[in-house]
Amino acid sequence: MKLSKGVESTVSDPRLIEERRTQILRAAIKLFSKKGYYRTTILDIAKEAGISSGLIYQYFREKEDVLYLALMLVLETYEHEVPPKEEDFNNPVQALCASIRAYCMVVDRMRDATVLAYRSTKSLPPDRRVFIKDGEARTNRIIRKCVSDCIQGGYMREVNKDLLVYQYVMFCHAWALKYWAFKEKYSVERYIDEGIQLLVASFLTPRGQRALKTSRENNR
Amino acid sequence: MKLSKGVESTVSDPRLIEERRTQILRAAIKLFSKKGYYRTTILDIAKEAGISSGLIYQYFREKEDVLYLALMLVLETYEHEVPPKEEDFNNPVQALCASIRAYCMVVDRMRDATVLAYRSTKSLPPDRRVFIKDGEARTNRIIRKCVSDCIQGGYMREVNKDLLVYQYVMFCHAWALKYWAFKEKYSVERYIDEGIQLLVASFLTPRGQRALKTSRENNR
Amino acid sequence: MKLSKGVESTVSDPRLIEERRTQILRAAIKLFSKKGYYRTTILDIAKEAGISSGLIYQYFREKEDVLYLALMLVLETYEHEVPPKEEDFNNPVQALCASIRAYCMVVDRMRDATVLAYRSTKSLPPDRRVFIKDGEARTNRIIRKCVSDCIQGGYMREVNKDLLVYQYVMFCHAWALKYWAFKEKYSVERYIDEGIQLLVASFLTPRGQRALKTSRENNR
Amino acid sequence: MKLSKGVESTVSDPRLIEERRTQILRAAIKLFSKKGYYRTTILDIAKEAGISSGLIYQYFREKEDVLYLALMLVLETYEHEVPPKEEDFNNPVQALCASIRAYCMVVDRMRDATVLAYRSTKSLPPDRRVFIKDGEARTNRIIRKCVSDCIQGGYMREVNKDLLVYQYVMFCHAWALKYWAFKEKYSVERYIDEGIQLLVASFLTPRGQRALKTSRENNR
DNA sequence: AATGAATGAGTGTTCATTCAT
DNA sequence: TATGAATGAACACTCATTCAT
Numbered sequence: 001m002k003l004s005k006g007v008e009s010t011v012s013d014p015r016l017i018e019e020r021r022t023q024i025l026r027a028a029i030k031l032f033s034k035k036g037y038y039r040t041t042i043l044d045i046a047k048e049a050g051i052s053s054g055l056i057y058q059y060f061r062e063k064e065d066v067l068y069l070a071l072m073l074v075l076e077t078y079e080h081e082v083p084p085k086e087e088d089f090n091n092p093v094q095a096l097c098a099s100i101r102a103y104c105m106v107v108d109r110m111r112d113a114t115v116l117a118y119r120s121t122k123s124l125p126p127d128r129r130v131f132i133k134d135g136e137a138r139t140n141r142i143i144r145k146c147v148s149d150c151i152q153g154g155y156m157r158e159v160n161k162d163l164l165v166y167q168y169v170m171f172c173h174a175w176a177l178k179y180w181a182f183k184e185k186y187s188v189e190r191y192i193d194e195g196i197q198l199l200v201a202s203f204l205t206p207r208g209q210r211a212l213k214t215s216r217e218n219n220r
Numbered sequence: 221m222k223l224s225k226g227v228e229s230t231v232s233d234p235r236l237i238e239e240r241r242t243q244i245l246r247a248a249i250k251l252f253s254k255k256g257y258y259r260t261t262i263l264d265i266a267k268e269a270g271i272s273s274g275l276i277y278q279y280f281r282e283k284e285d286v287l288y289l290a291l292m293l294v295l296e297t298y299e300h301e302v303p304p305k306e307e308d309f310n311n312p313v314q315a316l317c318a319s320i321r322a323y324c325m326v327v328d329r330m331r332d333a334t335v336l337a338y339r340s341t342k343s344l345p346p347d348r349r350v351f352i353k354d355g356e357a358r359t360n361r362i363i364r365k366c367v368s369d370c371i372q373g374g375y376m377r378e379v380n381k382d383l384l385v386y387q388y389v390m391f392c393h394a395w396a397l398k399y400w401a402f403k404e405k406y407s408v409e410r411y412i413d414e415g416i417q418l419l420v421a422s423f424l425t426p427r428g429q430r431a432l433k434t435s436r437e438n439n440r
Numbered sequence: 441m442k443l444s445k446g447v448e449s450t451v452s453d454p455r456l457i458e459e460r461r462t463q464i465l466r467a468a469i470k471l472f473s474k475k476g477y478y479r480t481t482i483l484d485i486a487k488e489a490g491i492s493s494g495l496i497y498q499y500f501r502e503k504e505d506v507l508y509l510a511l512m513l514v515l516e517t518y519e520h521e522v523p524p525k526e527e528d529f530n531n532p533v534q535a536l537c538a539s540i541r542a543y544c545m546v547v548d549r550m551r552d553a554t555v556l557a558y559r560s561t562k563s564l565p566p567d568r569r570v571f572i573k574d575g576e577a578r579t580n581r582i583i584r585k586c587v588s589d590c591i592q593g594g595y596m597r598e599v600n601k602d603l604l605v606y607q608y609v610m611f612c613h614a615w616a617l618k619y620w621a622f623k624e625k626y627s628v629e630r631y632i633d634e635g636i637q638l639l640v641a642s643f644l645t646p647r648g649q650r651a652l653k654t655s656r657e658n659n660r
Numbered sequence: 661m662k663l664s665k666g667v668e669s670t671v672s673d674p675r676l677i678e679e680r681r682t683q684i685l686r687a688a689i690k691l692f693s694k695k696g697y698y699r700t701t702i703l704d705i706a707k708e709a710g711i712s713s714g715l716i717y718q719y720f721r722e723k724e725d726v727l728y729l730a731l732m733l734v735l736e737t738y739e740h741e742v743p744p745k746e747e748d749f750n751n752p753v754q755a756l757c758a759s760i761r762a763y764c765m766v767v768d769r770m771r772d773a774t775v776l777a778y779r780s781t782k783s784l785p786p787d788r789r790v791f792i793k794d795g796e797a798r799t800n801r802i803i804r805k806c807v808s809d810c811i812q813g814g815y816m817r818e819v820n821k822d823l824l825v826y827q828y829v830m831f832c833h834a835w836a837l838k839y840w841a842f843k844e845k846y847s848v849e850r851y852i853d854e855g856i857q858l859l860v861a862s863f864l865t866p867r868g869q870r871a872l873k874t875s876r877e878n879n880r
Numbered sequence: 881a882a883t884g885a886a887t888g889a890g891t892g893t894t895c896a897t898t899c900a901t
Numbered sequence: 902t903a904t905g906a907a908t909g910a911a912c913a914c915t916c917a918t919t920c921a922t
Binding site: 123137160163177180202 | 256258259335338339340342343353357379380382383384386387390391393394397398400401402405411414415417418419422423
């Protein structure tokens with residue numbers, strides 16, 4: 001992943017930029033997630049990353065850039081993990097489920113970071129927010145493709161695709177956003193299984209139902 | 221609504237407290253929603269409310285209290301508007317739909333404030349966050365009751381109630397959270413109608429289907 | 441003198457603004473003169489003025505504004521003291537000499553501040569520099585008027601007025617700029633007397649010479 | 661010119677020291693003149709000089725040393741160009757005029773650097789300032805010698821030599837210091853000619869007048 | 881009860897200087 | 902000798918909070 005998009009650095013060596021930025025962003029995401037963007041100081045980030053505060057300014061022009069690339073990094077992780085891998089499935093329903101499952105798993109792994117994205121996107125100037133939205137849209141499109149395949153293959157009823165896709169996305173995000181409510185009743189796995197039962201199975205055709213069952217046997 | 225819950229004031233007259241706090245909170249919600257909590261200064265709020273900055277400290281102990289009560293006020297608005305009114309329906313399915321509809325409408329009316337709740341809850345100390353969650357839970361319970369009634373009345377299939385309720389809540393919130401994506405394709409009304417089609421109708425029994433239809437004729 | 445020209449304040453009471461600004465500028469001029477603009481911190485100024493650092497920002501938008509008004513204050517002092525008063529003279533030559541004398545005296549009184557003006561004008565953005573130049577030009581015009589009167593009255597030979605006026609100005613400023621060289625040989629008074637002998641007397645007509653002599657008797 | 665006076669270097673080869681220092685100082689003078697000493701960073705200078713920032717510290721102990729030698733370089737240029745060359749004149753009046761003319765020409769060529777000297781001398785510690793003053797004094801002495809020769813040769817009236825010399829110096833410097841005022845009315849050449857008319861011719865004896873005229877014919 | 885001037889701790893950012901390579 | 906990444910002290914500026922009036 002290239003952490004560069006529109007953020008300059010005074011350092012020339014690209015390998016070093018990549019390495020340092022990752023190091024700084026890792027620290028930033030951790031702290032932003034825990035304490036929020038505004039409560040986190042540049043010095044906090046520097047200490048967490050084990051470097052001096054001044055060095056951050058050799059890789060980022062300002063604090064806001066750190067937030068921007070931090071959010072980008074989160075979105076890119078989604079985009080990288082959500083797409084269903086060929087070997088994970090043998091029909092579109094399985095692919096859809098694999099995506100949802102993968103999405104929930106990343107969200108679980110980066111629970112704080114997911115909440116961060118909801119909290120802090122508005123702290124960015126509008127022109128930057130656009131890129132964040134683009135990043136999110138790209139992940140949405142992956143899910144959308146899965147749903148389309150299901151419908152076109154006759155596995156799923158004709159439904160309002162837009163809304164359903166967003167519902168899937170919200171379902172995945174909700175695991176982070178409402179974790180405080182879910183954690184007492186569900187593990188991620190059960191959350192996913194029950195979710196699929198509720199939000200996927202309900203919309204499948206008989207053919208889709210059969211495809212879904214196969215899928216579940218394979219996943220065990 | 222009593223805007224007092226654990227927030228002290230140096231002013232004694234309760235009527236005045238109520239009045240001033242409402243005045244201040246209205247200004248605060250507007251500004252917090254637009255610029256975010258940290259970017260909004262006490263002076264901003266004072267100016268927007270047409271009072272002096274010092275006066276705010278006679279009704280709130282600190283800035284955080286303003287945020288706390290602002291969020292409370294938003295949640296209370298939900299709680300006040302979501303419950304289905306007797307006259308709005310004549311069966312549980314209609315009641316559920318009325319709730320969802322009402323919820324979406326408040327969210328639409330207070331779109332920025334809804335986003336605010338997502339952004340800023342974490343800016344509060346944990347003990348306060350609990351009250352916010354309670355407030356949200358209370359609204360959730362209203363929806364939950366509607367779903368329960370539907371199921372018990374044989375209008376809706378046996379589904380994972382928890383998950384479905386949260387899905388309904390997320391659906392309503394999504395109107396604000398993903399407004400940037402929806403606004404191009406939907407009006408609130410269509411959003412609601414399509415959403416009910418997708419997320420309510422799909423789970424209804426034949427009996428529920430009939431009840432839903434009645435409902436829709438009534439609502440026109 | 442109104443210390444306002446294009447510099448805003450968050451404080452409303454004009455009397456207070458006037459008072460505080462003068463207080464701050466006095467401190468600033470002292471420190472800027474001694475240590476230079478960049479070596480002087482806002483905290484230095486605050487301490488010297490006996491107030492908190494934050495307060496400065498209620499009367500000036502930024503540090504540069506303090507410099508700007510400080511320089512303005514110096515120029516206004518010149519403009520206020522240089523014009524010859526009616527009672528000081530009874531002919532144009534005397535008026536000219538009175539002006540030069542007065543100019544040198546202010547420069548002497550504000551020696552460091554005069555040097556400051558030379559050092560720090562370039563620290564201001566070009567649009568502000570213009571106002572500084574205007575201020576200086578206004579004082580120059582006073583001298584210019586005196587020279588014109590002398591020439592028109594037949595007291596002074598026809599000379600290059602522009603150049604002579606600037607030479608007078610430089611003579612006055614030099615007392616501050618080259619003080620390190622002059623202080624060992626001259627007192628201000630002698631500096632002035634000798635300067636007038638050299639730079640005024642030399643250009644006078646016989647009539648001017650007589651007028652000059654009268655003048656000197658009167659000034660004792 | 662040896663650019664060493666009290667400034668150490670970690671580099672041993674004297675030729676290299678000379679070369680690099682000149683390279684760095686040229687860049688520094690350009691930038692200091694344009695943006696001022698404090699606004700110019702070491703990195704700016706390094707870039708302008710086409711070297712790395714670290715290298716500057718092998719030829720100068722600290723930033724202040726760069727300023728110091730930069731000012732020295734300017735003064736040495738004066739000292740080198742102001743002295744009247746034998747072939748330029750055939751009497752003391754002509755020599756004086758040649759000096760003034762030469763002085764104005766260097767000042768014109770290094771207008772920004774001249775202003776720099778006025779702005780930044782005070783940025784140096786007192787012990788260094790002394791050397792700067794010495795440098796200036798040396799140039800003054802050249803003019804002084806010319807004036808003395810004029811007086812002793814009976815070309816010029818007995819005047820206050822000190823003051824007149826400083827007046828000449830100020831006249832030359834004023835071309836840079838008040839360039840914003842002069843540039844609209846004069847070219848350097850006319851400035852010089854009119855200046856000599858005003859500040860030299862006026863003090864000459866009849867004999868001096870004749871010498872001056874010869875001078876002017878020669879210079880055409 | 882209301883005002884708004886005053887405080888000062890807190891923080892983003894810059895930049896001279898060092899030092900490993 | 903030359904580079905440029907790394908350091909960290911320093912400083913301008915903001916803003917929640919207090920308090921005299």
